[in-house]
Amino acid sequence: MGGIIDINELVFEGRDRILIITNAYPHPDQLYRNGFIHRRVLSYMESDIAIDVFVLHPAYKNPGGYVYEEVQVYRGTEAHLRTLLSYKAHKKALIHFVNPQMVHAIKETCPDMPIITWVHGFETEAWHRRWFNFLDNAASLRRVLNMADTYYVDQLSFMNWFYRTTDLDVTFVHISEWFKTHIAECDARAVSRKSVIIPNVIDETLFSYQEKPAEYRKKILTIRPYASRKYANDLSVNAVLELSKRPIFQELDFSFYGDGVLFDEITGPLLEFKNVTVHKGFLPQNEIADLHKQFGVFLCPTRLDSQGVSMCEAMSSGLVPISTDTTAIPEFVEHDVSGLLTKKDNPVDIADAIERLYFNPEVFSRISSAASRSIQEKCATNVVINKELELING
CATH class of the missing domain: 3.40.50.2000 (Glycogen Phosphorylase B;)
Known part of the structure; x- marks a missing residue:
């Protein structure tokens, strides 16, 4: 001591x-x-x-x-x-x-x-x-x-x-x-x-790759801080609201994890949906890694990122990242190869990306394995x- x-x-x-x-x-x-x-x-x-x-x-x-x-x-x-x-x-x-x-x-x-x-x-x-x-x-x-x-x-x-x-x-x-x-x-x-x-x-031993069943393209996870608007959690929420107007919505499963001064305000509109769960609180690394095994898509739009560590951890686990074509993100995600990049401040584009994975399970499987392989080549311990x-x- x-x-x-x-x-x-x-x-x-x-x-x-x-x-x-x-x-x-x-x-x-x-x-x-x-x-x-x-x-x-x-x-x-x-x-x-x-x-x-x-x-x-x-x-x-x-x-x-x-x-x-x-x-x-x-x-x-x-x-x-x-x-x-x-x-x-x-x-x-x-x-x-x-x-x-x-x-x-x-x-x-x-x-x-x-x-x-x-x-x-x-x-x-x-x-x-x-x-x-x-x-x-x-x-x-x-x-x-x-x-x-x-x-x-x-x-x-x-x-x-x-x-x-x-x-x-x-x-x-x-x-x-x-x-x-x-x-x-x-x-x-x-x-x-x-x-x-x-x-x-990125700890590839903790965030290890497991092949994702095609069904997991319908299971969407986001784990983000809510202390800053740079994480663009509002775009994720608005994407869910957009998808709620589309026929596929009830077949999708969303889980929002995080905490911060903006959490209640941003996630409030989600509470009406039965297929969206909201979890307030921070998670230790081992619990995040366990969650990765239960989902197929990682929702992580951003307004400013020098790397996007949580995104890279999810990629290592084999989740398909849906992020934003901005700042440093393209250095870690190649669009349509190791993830899907959407237009800045565009929740409709995010909804379209989720819908594309839904209708194209082969695209989901291809990107899932490529995401893990590519990020471990860049960031493994x-x-x-x-x-x-x-x-x-x-």
Whole structure:
């Protein structure tokens, strides 16, 4: 368990360790904080890489440390990170959710240390990218407008410098080419000097492929957050309303899973239908994988996605994704090959895609197997981790 530590009296064996710097990490009392980083760390450790994690946050004024599933984690402020770096025990820094404090600490203590930075989204996006979140919430609109001239300006100014600097040896990891070109570098108004494209991992063991009976083309699943309008859950609901006017509707079975401030509002119109079930709440990964085995179609329209991880997990399980031909989605779904892509903000097009699968079971079966095969070739654990290990060891 964690406790206050004297960061000035640490002892390290050797000087070939890797330091991961992030804004949050799983703890026995907070299991889900950046769990995807922890899963990466465990994979790296299986390849005999010695790793420490430092969680930088101003709340940790007293430095602390704990071990979580054999991973040594330290927590503290920028000053404590500088002290840790001054040991010179780490040969490379891996950063998730970068901010100026993380980079300045490295620049002033270990300027020659190579840095690999994963760019996830909010740290490099202009505020207006999520304009659709503020249309019906005056308080959140005021809050983001107040931040527009402070946090967003400062962060994007920092990213502009960070992408271009020659003072540090930095490699950037983007999860899709679209995100790199149209968001990360566009909003920061700078092209990164060194970058690679590596998508997020999809656990093909958990989300394993099982051949879908043709009958499953009538069973449609959606599992989405309802905290943002970027997930376009309203389009899924409106597609169901459109299908309710068509003769095939009673033969279809829909299940909506999710939670968030918009859940009740968006799913309300579905409650009148006997063939539509609505489940409010978040699901652990193993329960999601079990659900995948009971359905054939995954409904996941979007307004903004840098990858669409839940969509990719469903594809790995063999569900046919119905998503939107926008942002990064076409990098992961090829229309009529590994999924069906619909026009932006067009629930009728979504309804047409569902109806097409209904009348063409051979199309459903063909796309189902291709979806799993194609996404595992792009995002399976060994594929992604091997690319990251090459980067770390390079």
